[in-house]
Amino acid sequence: MQFVVQDSESHLLIRVGEARIDAAIATQFKDRLRAIVTRATKPVHLDLQHVDFMDSSGLGAVIAVRKALPDHLPLVLQALTPNVERVFRLTRMDSIFDIRPATPQEVQRQ
Structure with missing residues (x-):
């Protein structure tokens, strides 16, 4: 399991290095x-x-992670690939989660 965790002033960024999140x-x-x-x-x-x-x-794992956070702390999903974004849209989880595109700094790191 590959994660890169960066702590900034405003948020905790966790980059997932896996190509697949499946069963x-x-x-x-x-x-x-x-x-x-x-x-x-x-x-x-x-x-x-x-x-x-x-x-x-x-998807269930991401939901469980959100539930593990205190209510006042949001889980922001960013830089979703089209296939992953489709999963959130088809299940209407895109209306539950805060989904954002990659920031310009993130695009440069790709």
Whole structure:
């Protein structure tokens, strides 16, 4: 499981380095991320630019991570690939999550 965690003044950025978040790794993904975000004291931004595929298990893992955060701390999803964005749109989770494009700094790092 590959994560890069960066703590900025305004938020905690977690970059996911996996190409797939599916049933094979969803539980491990959820457990590792929950361990990180339960210590968060500011909003969490989850960068999914490298994730090309997410199934319902992966979606459930992201939802579980959101539920692990205190209510006052948002989970922002950023830089979703078209396939992953489609999963959120088809399940109407795009109306629940704050989904943002990659920032100019993120685009430069790609």
